[in-house]
Amino acid sequence: MLSTLVGAVDEESHDGEKQLSDTELADEALTFFLGGMETTAINLAWALHLLATHPDGQHRLQVETDDVLPGGKLDPAHPPSLGLAA
Known part of the structure; x- marks a missing residue:
């Protein structure tokens, strides 16, 4: 630029x-x-x-991230698996 x-x-x-x-x-x-x-x-x-x-959306997002990101660790393979967070 x-x-x-x-x-x-x-x-x-x-x-x-x-x-x-x-x-x-x-x-x-x-x-x-x-x-x-x-x-x-x-x-x-x-x-x-x-x-x-929107507490219901917050809860769904928290459940999804807990399922996809065990231990809170992000790896390049994870984002496609995050439907709500994407």
Whole structure:
């Protein structure tokens, strides 16, 4: 992603500078980083909220994870077996 930003050209530049400055590059990289974190955090918060407000779903998910993940250990073969958690 950073190499794409470094090579980006601003066709609408009014000051003759067609490539992004170091400050603009840093700002764009920060925007992508924070945007990715924020959407992940929002999705996780909603998932936890829904589990907290639906005890039957929470119980079913707990039973499934206990059955599929003995001892709480995750291995690459497990995710396909997690129907509710997927």
